[in-house]
Amino acid sequence: MKQAVRIALTAMAAGAAALVSGQAAAQISDDVVKIGVIVDKTGVYSANGGPGAVRAVELAVKDFGGTVNGKKIEVVSADYQNKVDIALSKAREWLDVDKMDMIIESTDSAASIAMQKLGAEKKRLMIFAGSATTALTNKECSPYGIHYVYDTYALATGTGRAVMQDGGDSWYFITADYAFGSSLEKDTTRVIQQMNGKVLGTIKHPLSAPDFSSFLLQAQASKAKVIGLANAGKDTQNAVRQAAEFGIVRGGQKLATLLVFDTDIKGLGLKSAQGLLFTTGFYWDYNDETRKWSRRFYDVHKAMPTMIQAGMYSATMHYLKSIQATGSDNSDTVMKKMKETEINDFFAKGGRIREDGRMIHDMYLAEAKKPSESKEEWDIMKIKRVIPRDEAFQPLSESTCPLVKK
Numbered sequence: 001m002k003q004a005v006r007i008a009l010t011a012m013a014a015g016a017a018a019l020v021s022g023q024a025a026a027q028i029s030d031d032v033v034k035i036g037v038i039v040d041k042t043g044v045y046s047a048n049g050g051p052g053a054v055r056a057v058e059l060a061v062k063d064f065g066g067t068v069n070g071k072k073i074e075v076v077s078a079d080y081q082n083k084v085d086i087a088l089s090k091a092r093e094w095l096d097v098d099k100m101d102m103i104i105e106s107t108d109s110a111a112s113i114a115m116q117k118l119g120a121e122k123k124r125l126m127i128f129a130g131s132a133t134t135a136l137t138n139k140e141c142s143p144y145g146i147h148y149v150y151d152t153y154a155l156a157t158g159t160g161r162a163v164m165q166d167g168g169d170s171w172y173f174i175t176a177d178y179a180f181g182s183s184l185e186k187d188t189t190r191v192i193q194q195m196n197g198k199v200l201g202t203i204k205h206p207l208s209a210p211d212f213s214s215f216l217l218q219a220q221a222s223k224a225k226v227i228g229l230a231n232a233g234k235d236t237q238n239a240v241r242q243a244a245e246f247g248i249v250r251g252g253q254k255l256a257t258l259l260v261f262d263t264d265i266k267g268l269g270l271k272s273a274q275g276l277l278f279t280t281g282f283y284w285d286y287n288d289e290t291r292k293w294s295r296r297f298y299d300v301h302k303a304m305p306t307m308i309q310a311g312m313y314s315a316t317m318h319y320l321k322s323i324q325a326t327g328s329d330n331s332d333t334v335m336k337k338m339k340e341t342e343i344n345d346f347f348a349k350g351g352r353i354r355e356d357g358r359m360i361h362d363m364y365l366a367e368a369k370k371p372s373e374s375k376e377e378w379d380i381m382k383i384k385r386v387i388p389r390d391e392a393f394q395p396l397s398e399s400t401c402p403l404v405k406k
Contacts, residue, residue: 049106
């Protein structure tokens with residue numbers, strides 16, 4: 001009898017301990033969920049991410065109700081000024097001093113790699129929406145990192161393959177001289193070589209280059225059928241404008257713009273941009289669901305969303321829903337739920353976060369419209385092909401991420 005009582009008491013104690021442990025796990029730290037948004041607010045990437053990306057996160061929080069499980073959601077933002085040291089120091093301050101629960105970014109690849117390492121060290125969630133390097137889901141992967149919108153593998157698969165199929169089998173690259181540009185050139189070269197094409201040369205340019213004339217003249221002199229622009233934002237816009245001034249396309253060479261945003265097409269104007277082929281993860285005018293959300297975003301930003309901005313809204317909502325479902329903002333708990341839960345919203349259908357941190361979803365091959373085809377201000381592109389998620393992104397069998405079981 002005494003033994004039975006002892007067993008019962010032991011079981012009750014164990015149950016109570018489990019309950020306390022479960023309650024501890026299912027708590028919101030500091031009674032608030034804090035989200036940090038790191039963007040380029042004034043520089044070369046300010047239009048495709050920038051203030052619009054901050055507004056997208058804020059809109060997600062507002063749509064969620066401003067609280068999760070009765071706890072307030074706070075959003076703070078910072079301009080990293082296109083400097084890795086500023087991005088890293090701000091992220092470290094947020095994690096160490098401000099006890100930020102999650103950081104989401106629209107920065108460049110070099111800054112994102114540094115932040116990925118910091119997130120792993122601090123065991124705090126990092127979501128990458130604007131950076132493109134595949135290193136984030138390969139050798140630099142982290143159990144606390146999510147690469148949400150696009151990467152250089154997907155851009156190369158879509159645009160590189162389309163240009164090659166159209167006869168563009170010899171290339172010369174004009175490449176931004178940092179991690180993103182190198183990754184994009186490397187992944188596009190892979191596609192070119194797989195399809196029996198040749199790379200005749202490459203030249204690097206600094207970020208925010210004011211003049212592309214010398215780079216374009218060398219590319220023109222190479223006689224390559226395709227000049228691949230492995231850059232982004234205002235650098236891409238400047239290169240396309242100056243290529244038009246040199247008559248490069250009229251002379252018979254093609255321009256392959258490997259990363260283009262709606263804001264780039266808008267900045268160039270359809271007269272200059274018409275016919276550009278590129279790969280995107282989102283277009284505001286794709287269907288009724290994308291149009292409905294994008295017009296709401298336009299009301300607060302006065303511009304239609306880029307794929308980065310739409311992706312940051314989607315990622316924030318997915319994060320908050322996972323906190324709501326688990327009752328906790330603990331990084332391990334939330335990440336587990338985020339990976340378990342399929343993403344079905346205006347941004348992605350059947351999206352899922354793999355073990356390497358890559359969120360896979362359909363991508364799109366797009367083409368800038370002719371001025372005569374445009375019916376309104378932001379009617380700037382047409383979707384030529386859906387690229388299924390398993391085709392768009394690097395297969396796990398090729399991954400060098402140590403988290404991937406092979």
